[in-house]
Amino acid sequence: MNNIQVALVGQPNCGKSTIFNMLTNIKQHIANYPGVTIDKKSGSFNYKESKIEVIDLPGTYSFSSYSVEEKITRDYILNKDTDIIINTVDASNLRRNLYLTMQLLDMHKPMIIAFNMIDVAKQNGLEFDLKKLQKLTNAKIIETVASKKQGLDEIKESIVEVKKSQLSHISNALHYKELQKYIDLIKELIDNKSLTLSKHYISVKLFENDAQIIEYLKQNSNNAKQILDYLEKLKEEFKEKFNISCEQYIVKTRYEKADEFLKACSINTKKNERTFSDKIDSIVLNKYLALPILASIIFTLYQLSIVYGYELTTITWPILSWLKTTVVSFFPQENIDSIPYITQFAIWMMNSVNALLNYLPIFFILFFLLAILEDVGYMPRMAFILDRLFVKFGLHGESTLPLVLSGIFAGGCAVPGVMATKGMNDKKAQMATMLTIPLMNCLAKIPFFTLILAAFFQADMALMMFLISTVTIFVALSVSKVLTLTVLKAHETTPFIMELPSYHIPTLRGIFIKVFDKIWLYLKKIVTIVAAVAVVLFVLIQFPGISKEKKEELDNKSKNMQSIFYKKIQTNKYYSHLDEKDELKAFINFYNTYRSKRMNTTSKEKAKEIDSKYKDINPYFFLFTKPKRDKEAKKINRAFKKLLKTRKALFRETKDEKVENSALGSMGKFFVPLTQYAGFDWKINVAFLSSFAARESSVATIGALYESNKEDPRSSSIASSSSYTPLGAVAIIIFMALTPPCIATMIMIKVQTNSYKWMFFALSYPMVLGLLSAIFIFQVGSFLNLSGVEAMVYFYIFVLSITMLLSLIPNYKKENYV
Amino acid sequence: MTLDEIQTNKVAIIKEINAQGMLLQKLYDMGFIEGNKIKMIRKSPLSDPIEVEVLAYHISLRIQEAKSIKVTYE
Numbered sequence: 001m002n003n004i005q006v007a008l009v010g011q012p013n014c015g016k017s018t019i020f021n022m023l024t025n026i027k028q029h030i031a032n033y034p035g036v037t038i039d040k041k042s043g044s045f046n047y048k049e050s051k052i053e054v055i056d057l058p059g060t061y062s063f064s065s066y067s068v069e070e071k072i073t074r075d076y077i078l079n080k081d082t083d084i085i086i087n088t089v090d091a092s093n094l095r096r097n098l099y100l101t102m103q104l105l106d107m108h109k110p111m112i113i114a115f116n117m118i119d120v121a122k123q124n125g126l127e128f129d130l131k132k133l134q135k136l137t138n139a140k141i142i143e144t145v146a147s148k149k150q151g152l153d154e155i156k157e158s159i160v161e162v163k164k165s166q167l168s169h170i171s172n173a174l175h176y177k178e179l180q181k182y183i184d185l186i187k188e189l190i191d192n193k194s195l196t197l198s199k200h201y202i203s204v205k206l207f208e209n210d211a212q213i214i215e216y217l218k219q220n221s222n223n224a225k226q227i228l229d230y231l232e233k234l235k236e237e238f239k240e241k242f243n244i245s246c247e248q249y250i251v252k253t254r255y256e257k258a259d260e261f262l263k264a265c266s267i268n269t270k271k272n273e274r275t276f277s278d279k280i281d282s283i284v285l286n287k288y289l290a291l292p293i294l295a296s297i298i299f300t301l302y303q304l305s306i307v308y309g310y311e312l313t314t315i316t317w318p319i320l321s322w323l324k325t326t327v328v329s330f331f332p333q334e335n336i337d338s339i340p341y342i343t344q345f346a347i348w349m350m351n352s353v354n355a356l357l358n359y360l361p362i363f364f365i366l367f368f369l370l371a372i373l374e375d376v377g378y379m380p381r382m383a384f385i386l387d388r389l390f391v392k393f394g395l396h397g398e399s400t401l402p403l404v405l406s407g408i409f410a411g412g413c414a415v416p417g418v419m420a421t422k423g424m425n426d427k428k429a430q431m432a433t434m435l436t437i438p439l440m441n442c443l444a445k446i447p448f449f450t451l452i453l454a455a456f457f458q459a460d461m462a463l464m465m466f467l468i469s470t471v472t473i474f475v476a477l478s479v480s481k482v483l484t485l486t487v488l489k490a491h492e493t494t495p496f497i498m499e500l501p502s503y504h505i506p507t508l509r510g511i512f513i514k515v516f517d518k519i520w521l522y523l524k525k526i527v528t529i530v531a532a533v534a535v536v537l538f539v540l541i542q543f544p545g546i547s548k549e550k551k552e553e554l555d556n557k558s559k560n561m562q563s564i565f566y567k568k569i570q571t572n573k574y575y576s577h578l579d580e581k582d583e584l585k586a587f588i589n590f591y592n593t594y595r596s597k598r599m600n601t602t603s604k605e606k607a608k609e610i611d612s613k614y615k616d617i618n619p620y621f622f623l624f625t626k627p628k629r630d631k632e633a634k635k636i637n638r639a640f641k642k643l644l645k646t647r648k649a650l651f652r653e654t655k656d657e658k659v660e661n662s663a664l665g666s667m668g669k670f671f672v673p674l675t676q677y678a679g680f681d682w683k684i685n686v687a688f689l690s691s692f693a694a695r696e697s698s699v700a701t702i703g704a705l706y707e708s709n710k711e712d713p714r715s716s717s718i719a720s721s722s723s724y725t726p727l728g729a730v731a732i733i734i735f736m737a738l739t740p741p742c743i744a745t746m747i748m749i750k751v752q753t754n755s756y757k758w759m760f761f762a763l764s765y766p767m768v769l770g771l772l773s774a775i776f777i778f779q780v781g782s783f784l785n786l787s788g789v790e791a792m793v794y795f796y797i798f799v800l801s802i803t804m805l806l807s808l809i810p811n812y813k814k815e816n817y818v
Numbered sequence: 819m820t821l822d823e824i825q826t827n828k829v830a831i832i833k834e835i836n837a838q839g840m841l842l843q844k845l846y847d848m849g850f851i852e853g854n855k856i857k858m859i860r861k862s863p864l865s866d867p868i869e870v871e872v873l874a875y876h877i878s879l880r881i882q883e884a885k886s887i888k889v890t891y892e
Contacts (some may be wrong), residue, residue, distance in 0.1 A: 501876075
């Protein structure tokens with residue numbers, strides 16, 4: 001086996017990724033390039049005694065050293081270990097694509113040109129003489145239609161062939177006409193012994209004023225100063241003589257050469273018309289229709305993924321709860337008066353993981369639709385439509401989608417939102433978007449809002465919900481503006497120069513690969529880390545546990561409960577089947593597992609199956625569970641249900657006591673001196689703390705803490721059982737709306753920014769902001785004696801005015817792109 | 819006149835580019851070269867950025883960036 005390293009290069013939208021998918025199938029590996037947050041996609045396959053490793057480099061228009069992507073691509077091509085470059089060109093847009101090829105020629109690497117989209121080109125009436133192009137470039141040329149897998153074997157074959165006779169396929173350097181003389185003069189000065197790059201390449205890049213190469217020369221060459229001084233002289237001389245700067249002349253020559261190549265190799269060229277795309281654009285980007293179309297696309301995205309995805313969870317949830325029951329069944333059974341620690345732990349872990357897995361159907365639909373939008377080519381258009389709005393706040397047209405996904409109206413999720421920032425070109429806007437995403441209304445905040453609103457604002461629920469879900473947008477815009485003017489000042493900002501590519505029909509395979517990549521990332525990163533956090537939280541809640549006196553009191557209650565039960569069934573004819581403690585314990589477990597099994601079945605046959613199975617396990621227990629007409633068994637059933645109810649109440653009491661005594665409870669109490677100014681007591685603090693792991697748990701925690709004996713946490717017990725006023729409720733809601741992102745989002749931010757520093761920043765600023773806002777509302781509201789709704793409306797107006805004011809501050813001085 | 823001022827669908831020629839550094843490089847890479855033909859396709863619904871056609875590509879850029887490109891009609 002010999003190893004061949006292949007790098008895939010090409011302009012954006014030339015079908016490079018499709019070629020990559022075609023070569024490597026699903027066997028792909030995604031990592032980050034060291035030190036930056038750009039995906040490094042690689043894959044490998046075996047062909048005729050060779051192991052071929054392919055790296056899919058970021059698509060670029062050129063190899064300057066201005067952007068990170070371009071630097072990476074360049075370094076990989078010039079790396080000694082890279083044996084062959086596969087340069088993908090879009091045959092239907094050859095003139096453009098050859099511009100990149102011209103730059104590749106200067107790099108002197110063995111090259112294969114994948115002449116892609118040849119079918120589209122032929123439809124447009126283009127014919128090519130590839131032999132001629134092969135002669136001109138000295139590269140091996142293969143015609144491909146990647147979307148239909150045409151040309152796959154030819155590419156594989158040519159890789160092996162080019163590797164065998166590498167020297168004969170090294171690309172011809174470009175001849176720079178009038179400038180060539182000057183380039184040669186510099187070449188003579190370069191001492192090649194200590195340098196890995198070719199003299200020609202270094203010289204050309206020096207004339208292009210490439211910062212990275214100048215640095216490289218200073219590092220590796222003794223006579224760098226002499227060369228650079230001479231270079232300056234030559235450049236001035238050239239400009240004098242030809243009235244054009246060297247940089248521009250080089251670019252111009254490349255375009256001219258590309259034209260020459262094009263003329264030499266294409267026959268019967270008729271003008272390439274973008275009729276199809278233009279027709280679509282005249283509707284999609286129409287002055288009056290663009291915004292409604294954009295809104296309806298976003299609405300459809302929401303409707304399909306969030307709404308229908310949520311409905312899908314009714315199908316998937318039983319599967320997850322089956323998973324939970326199955327896992328828990330491997331652990332020790334419940335006792336009459338307590339649940340063993342290890343079993344409690346298993347239940348806790350499964351609940352935490354299930355809460356996240358529950359989102360999978362939603363994500364699946366969402367990622368699928370996004371991949372379609374992305375591959376079709378709608379994304380840059382979205383940015384084009386809304387850029388003006390966002391740029392005022394230091395964001396970018398490209399921020400639209402991440403913000404929408406995170407829940408600009410209601411019920412998004414910050415995790416795919418943060419993921420969607422990946423492709424943004426403007427690094428400053430990318431950071432600003434990422435840091436403000438957690439302020440949007442995520443899906444899991446909604447039940448919390450509903451709970452509080454139902455308790456305090458039954459009459460004004462719709463109005464309040466509208467105010468809550470929109471106020472966060474203005475907060476996010478303001479925060480983003482402030483961040484770009486302060487902490488993000490140093491981040492690089494890029495010009496908004498984007499190609500609006502022709503529309504493409506996406507391939508199903510490419511879409512599924514994208515979807516599974518993202519789902520896999522979610523599972524790998526999020527679920528594993530949330531599981532780890534769940535362990536920590538479990539410990540924080542379990543220890544130090546309840547006091548001795550309390551434990552005795554609860555034990556007595558439990559004994560009492562059992563004796564009442566036995567008294568009731570003493571005379572029963574089935575008494576002998578339950579008179580032992582162990583039998584009662586077994587029955588409790590029998591009953592609970594049977595119930596949970598039955599809960600997850602929908603079909604009648606399945607239910608029958610379970611019934612007969614449990615009948616076999618223990619016919620008497622089954623009779624007590626389903627007494628039907630057996631009077632005696634009915635008595636037992638009734639008494640037993642009573643016992644279960646009491647047992648549940650006792651467990652809850654134990655849990656509350658435990659929480660109050662626990663480390664987490666102490667933390668909640670610890671913050672009271674500060675949070676009292678916002679009107680929060682320790683219980684709310686605990687709910688906030690636990691919601692950090694996964695927001696879903698905040699509702700459950702509140703339900704548990706403001707204990708009402710009802711099953712439904714949505715009851716208004718929080719309103720009746722506590723000293724909260726509607727004003728206090730508004731403070732709680734605002735704090736929740738602005739509180740830090742959940743753990744999953746934090747991890748995603750860490751993954752995307754590649755820095756813990758930014759992760760902690762993203763964690764801490766919303767806390768401060770949320771607390772300050774809550775204190776502000778509560779104090780001012782109390783002072784002015786405002787009602788809850790009034791306080792909310794005034795706060796809304798206040799935020800809105802700040803946003804308006806901030807939009808007037810200019811972002812940056814002109815020409816700040818250097 | 820600068821690029822943001824030309825009429826829609828009327829072919830113009832790029833005369834001069836007044837930009838440095840990254841902006842200049844980006845313009846070059848996208849085909850904004852002195853002497854090339856350029857055409858305004860449309861303005862964004864909010865009238866900034868604009869969409870132009872150069873070398874058979876459709877490219878969007880902000881008005882602030884377009885102001886650095888001087889053009890004339892043929």
